[in-house]
Amino acid sequence: MPTDGNMLVNGDENAQEHESLLVAEEKQGSVSTLADLDNESFATNDRMGADEENEILLTFRIRKSFLYRCIITAALGSLLLGYDLGIISGALIPLRDDLNLSHQKLELLTSSILFTSIIGSVIAGVVADMFGRKAGLICASLIFGGGSIGCAASQSFNELLAWRCVIGIGVGMGLVICPIFCAELAPRRERGSLTSFNELFINVGIPLAYLAGLLIRGMENDWRWMLGSGVIPAAALFFATLFLPESPSWLMKHDRRKEARIVVENLVDPSEDPGIRAKAVKLTLQDLHDDMKEQKNMATWGELLFSRGSRPALLIGTAFAALQQLIGTDSMIFYSVYALTHFGVSETLALQVTLIMGLLKLAFTIVASLVVDIKGIGRRLPLLIGAVGCCIGMFIMFSATVSGEVNPVTSGVLITGILVFISAFGLGYGPMCWLILAEIFQGPFRSKGLSIGSVTNRLASFAVVASYLSLIHSAGLDGTYLIYFFVCVVALGFSFWFIPELNGRKIGSDNVELKRRCCMK
Secondary structure: OOOHHHHHOOHHHHHHHHHHHHHHHHHHOOOOOHHHHHHOOOOHHHOOOHHHHHHHHHHOOEOHHHHHHHHHHHHHHHHHHHHHHHHHHHHHHHHHHHHOOOHHHHHHHHHHHHHHHHHHHHHHHHHHHHHOHHHHHHHHHHHHHHHHHHHHHOOOHHHHHHHHHHHHHHHHHHHHHHHHHHHHHOOHHHHHHHHOHHHHHHHHHHHHHHHHHHHHOOOOOHHHHHHHOOHHHHHHHHHHHHOOOOOHHHHHHOOOHHHHHHHHHOOEOOOOOHHHHHHHHHHHHHHHHHHHHHHOOOOOHHHHHHOOOOHHHHHHHHHHHHHHHHOOHHHHHHHHHHHHHHHOOOHHHHHHHHHHHHHHHHHHHHHHHHHOOOOOOOOHHHHHHHHHHHHHHHHHHHHHHOOOOOOHHHHHHHHHHHHHHHHHHHHOHHHHHHHHHHHHOOHHHHHHHHHHHHHHHHHHHHHHHOOHHHHHHHHHHHHHHHHHHHHHHHHHHHHHHHOOOOOOOOOOOOOHHHHHHOOOO
16 A cells, blocks of 8 residues: 555655745744654744734635545545435345345334444544544545445344444444544635535435446346445445645644655645645645643533533534434435335335435535535525425425325325435435534534534434334324424424524534524523
């Protein structure tokens, strides 16, 4: 395997470039040699003015090819979840028929990865901190790929369930490490948009899996080929990660500053003015050093859970994270083929509908990412429009199924409701949830607050997916959709009353706005 240095610095050309950068830094009076970098204190008293720092960090030319190659590679870790979400949907019907599985066993197979993904998230934190973000992504790809092969070769329900649990660990690792790597590599001004690649690539994986299921269905042993096809995105992540540099932040934390500097240098376009380039490299390294100092002052679990200052964010954040899933989103994604065929729609048409669902969800997620930072739109407006759309979509689904009649009209209405719901989720709750949580949990509470939000979200998803088929068989499709309609109404009311507009605002350590919305003093 090539080393990080060999991957980033190739031959005399890059060596000369590196040398010219050091010469430029000598002229600027910053760092004269790489040896000095190892002993550099990053003291703030010799820095340039804050305005000049911000001007350089906001205007220096970024080497886009290097940056986006790294971000897209890391984002493949999130694609694993999207792919599994989509591929199991198409595999449920042939699985049920081939292994003669009850709906309770199908629920367990489907929801198992959501529970074990929480375990994977914990493992990911340990692996990524000890061995690096790159090693964590490689580990996630191997676990997911191995689990996919194991599922394809399974001869019994218990064996298949065990391998599904293994896949969940790989999914959880990818979901955690991808946003960490993106946030640590992305320059300050690109950090918000690039960390959203996590959600974007989940939505890329869903239609890819739906398409794979549509193409494979009808082949001999089709469900085995569907579940085994997960080895393809896993292999793509594995081989792409071999050529990925390590996170500069992780390198700094482990006193590997020379390697961190090489990575940062590659973020600056070679065509940039040598003086500006030298300053941009140094300031970025200073930012990484400052982040390390801030992380040492992170709040404890006790402070997050029991301090009055964090209480409004904790209440609103965890409730919002749970409601994002309790409206039934993952049940639509996992069980769309099962629900449509249960209603009477042909399996071929149901598979085609799932592909359209995936594409619409991806399209509206992209729209949300494009408008979220526009003044006058922000986070709250797309969230509320999406919340209203989810209510409308769920009510349409209820209206289509309440009569119990199955004909082209009611089938068309049901499909319309599903597409409206998924599109609205892609605009609102899907992308906005994680952005809003990152802004609600401020400063020392952010990392642990996001961890609690993530666990709450996964547990809510597990509860929905593990009960959806049982709910259909006991309450019927109309009763199920009516229940979820009322949950959508509750989520809409919660979003309207408790979620403030956070675009361009800093809530502050006392969370005045959140306290006001929680009626706290």
